[in-house]
Amino acid sequence: MARLSLNQATIKRASVVETVDGCARHGIEAVGLWREPVADQGLARSAKIVRDAGLRVxxxxxxxxxxxxxxxxxxxxxxxxxxxxxxxxxxxxxxxxxxxxxxxxxxxxxxxxxxxxxxxxxxxxxxxxxxxxxxxxxxxxxxxxxxxxxxxxxxxxxxxxxxxxxxxxxxxxxxxxxxxxxxxxxxxxxxxxxxxxxxxxxxxxxxxxxxxxxxxxxxxxxxxxxxxxxYSGDIEVEIFNADIWAADFDEVIGEVSRRYHSIVEPAL
Amino acid sequence: MARLSLNQATIKRASVVETVDGCARHGIEAVGLWREPVADQGLARSAKIVRDAGLRVxxxxxxxxxxxxxxxxxxxxxxxxxxxxxxxxxxxxxxxxxxxxxxxxxxxxxxxxxxxxxxxxxxxxxxxxxxxxxxxxxxxxxxxxxxxxxxxxxxxxxxxxxxxxxxxxxxxxxxxxxxxxxxxxxxxxxxxxxxxxxxxxxxxxxxxxxxxxxxxxxxxxxxxxxxxxxYSGDIEVEIFNADIWAADFDEVIGEVSRRYHSIVEPAL
Incomplete structure (x- = not known):
């Protein structure tokens, strides 16, 4: 099991569907969601999007x-x-x-x-x-x-x-x-x-x-x-940062993944 | 003994002599000094200024x-x-x-x-x-x-x-x-x-x-x-604040004194 989870706040401008798609593109198996974007997408719809993508929340x-x-x-x-x-x-x-x-x-x-x-x-x-x-x-x-x-x-x-x-x-x-x-x-x-x-x-x-x-x-x-x-659960990368929020989602998710694998995962 | 002490950083632009004069004008008996303005005024000279004014450091x-x-x-x-x-x-x-x-x-x-x-x-x-x-x-x-x-x-x-x-x-x-x-x-x-x-x-x-x-x-x-x-020592008011640093020294020292007497002293 890959334990990296992308906390949605790291790509704050992204909708639930964009967040889930980004995780899928980068082989990330879990996502941390926030209530506001979930409400924007609709609760039941958000649950289905995540489930259909095979992601853990x-x-x-x-x-x-x-x-x-x-x-x-x-x-x-x-x-x-x-x-x-x-x-x-x-x-x-x-x-x-x-x-x-x-x-x-x-x-x-x-x-x-x-x-x-x-x-x-x-x-x-x-x-x-x-x-x-x-x-x-x-x-x-x-x-x-x-x-x-x-x-x-x-x-x-x-x-x-x-x-x-x-x-x-x-x-x-x-x-x-x-x-x-x-x-x-x-x-x-x-x-x-x-x-x-x-x-x-x-x-x-x-x-x-x-x-x-x-x-x-x-x-x-x-x-x-x-x-x-x-502790054997997911490990969320959650970053509030104006520059990161302004950047391209895929660029950010790629960097999150690289940092997790180089800095966090070796210590597990 | 009046236990209010004006920490010099509260009126950051003031020299040692200006700080000491301000304390004297407002009946404040103690002062907290900083090394940089003391060096600017000269160590021996600063010590004499404070001593001559009858202030505690x-x-x-x-x-x-x-x-x-x-x-x-x-x-x-x-x-x-x-x-x-x-x-x-x-x-x-x-x-x-x-x-x-x-x-x-x-x-x-x-x-x-x-x-x-x-x-x-x-x-x-x-x-x-x-x-x-x-x-x-x-x-x-x-x-x-x-x-x-x-x-x-x-x-x-x-x-x-x-x-x-x-x-x-x-x-x-x-x-x-x-x-x-x-x-x-x-x-x-x-x-x-x-x-x-x-x-x-x-x-x-x-x-x-x-x-x-x-x-x-x-x-x-x-x-x-x-x-x-x-604890029976002096009580310093030390405020780092851009607006307070920009204000008139006497206005600041007056406000420091009023706040001390209304908020801190009653609890002693």
Whole structure:
């Protein structure tokens, strides 16, 4: 099994059908999908396109944003996301949990995430979907993800049957406790995502991702640690980068494949 | 004793004499100096200007950058920084330890920092200066500071007599283990610096600092935890912000003073 998965956000302008066609042309067997382009293509239609192409869906991005003081609308949206994941045939829903609310109460926001995940995990289990909590780089703590470390995500995941974690190289590489937490995660790792950290950080910090090998992360070392847990799932290349988004899809997919095979695969 | 200290970087264009005059006009009793403007004014002259104005020097920024594979030049520069701190009459040298080297070996870089601090601590002690290790927000891990958490800085500081830590709100506010590590730090806190985290992060991430109260950090809570350790030193307002740097010095110092008195001081 070829474990490279193309996360659709790497070719952000592409539709589901263009993404799937690109994977097929480059011999990539799995794809990570996002809800917005799936909705644009239609959920049932997207599921059929992927199925007909014989691709695995490695994950659906994304549920989450559960830190508001009133979470009811967010909970409903997450229930829909769980259903969408199941309809697409993936068991992994990536959860970006949300940032600090206007009250600046970070501890409260983190508690609301834990409470919401407890509630949603029951429905995830019923649907055969794992909620994959994504610890996010602390640069996103204010506006995207109050789970800042793998340890925090595991503290929640370990309490529930259908909750796991995402190890995204960009988000976790700096963590002084990373090796120990990856070992602790073990079979809780629901998704492993790779890209690289670019220095200097570009004007939009969200887009500070590069091809594996172009930045400061020791991906060989990280991949060896993830592999040592027994993780045998797909490995998504997920890159948010304005230049890569502007480039030709085939050129990007080709480069993704080359970097994966030269930098990530040898460490498995 | 009024504990507000104006960190000189908040009015970056100002010379030492302009900074000191501004503090005097606004009744601020302490100042945090930087080596470059001190060198521009002359070390002995800067020391005299501060002394004649009756100001305390709360800290000197900055030593550090100790992660290169060959640290000899950096060690020499840090020895000079220790002497400069002593000459300026401050016992606190802020240490920004440096980023990852080209070999991407983060663990090795962190070890080199620990080794260099062990060596420099002897000279710091002889000079009556504390090396104040500044854990830096992980967004700066690649290029400025591989100490990413207060826990890491304390792991080093606790091994040496003349080594402490800086608690800079911007760098530590996101840390899930913050309360426990501040309590652990106790008398190792050599400097407490405040500003706020702005969202969205501006084009230059280094300049993503705002006046206390303008961002996402619960400074009341953080200040209470720092105060609970018994920390009784100066509290520096240190803001890197392009708009604030472009503004009139007196306007900025006035706003710094108002924010300190309304947001930070009540929590002491």
């Amino acid at each position: 490695s994950s659906l991005c994304r549920g989450g944003f559960l830190t508001a003081l009133d979470n009811r609308a967010a909970l409903d949206d997450n229930r829909r996301a769980i259903e969408e994941a199941a309809a697409l045939g993936t068991d992994t829903l990536v959860m970006v949990v949300g940032g600090v609310a206007g009250d600046k109460d970070l501890i409260g926001a983190r508690q609301r995430v834990a409470d919401a995940i407890a509630e949603l995990s029951v429905e995830a289990k019923a649907a055969g979907v794992v909620l994959a909590l994504e610890p996010m780089h602390p640069v996103f703590c204010a506006d995207r993800g109050v789970l800042s470390t793998l340890a925090q995500a595991l503290d929640i995941a370990e309490k529930h049957e259908s909750v796991g974690v995402v190890v995204d190289a960009l988000h976790v590489w700096w963590d002084p406790d990373l090796d120990a937490q990856i070992a602790r995660a073990g079979s809780s790792i629901a998704s492993y995502q790779v890209c690289d950290w670019l220095t200097p950080v570009p004007a939009d910090v969200l887009l500070g991702r590069g091809y594996p090998g172009d930045g400061d992360i020791d991906l060989d070392r990280l991949t060896r640690h993830v592999a040592a847990t027994g | 709360s800290s000197l920024c900055r030593g550090g950058f100790l992660t290169a594979l060959d640290n000899r030049a950096a060690l020499d520069d840090n020895r000079r920084a220790i002497e400069e701190a002593a000459a300026l009459g401050t016992d606190t040298l802020v240490m920004v330890v440096g980023g990852v080297a080209g070999d991407k070996d983060l663990i090795g870089a962190r070890q080199r920092v620990a080794d260099a601090i062990a060596e420099l601590s002897v000279e710091a002690k002889a000079a009556g200066v504390v090396l104040a290790l500044e854990p830096m927000h992980p967004v700066f891990c690649a290029d400025r500071g591989v100490l990413s958490t207060l826990a890491q800085a304390l792991d080093i500081a606790e091994k040496h007599e003349s080594v402490g830590v800086v608690v800079d709100a911007l760098h530590v506010w996101w840390d899930p283990d913050l309360d426990a590590q501040i309590a652990r730090a106790g008398s190792s806190i050599a400097s407490y610096q405040v500003c706020d985290w702005l969202t969205p992060v501006p084009a230059d991430v280094l300049l993503g600092r705002g006046y206390p109260g303008d961002g996402d950090i619960d400074l009341d809570r953080l200040t209470r935890h720092v105060a609970a350790t018994g």
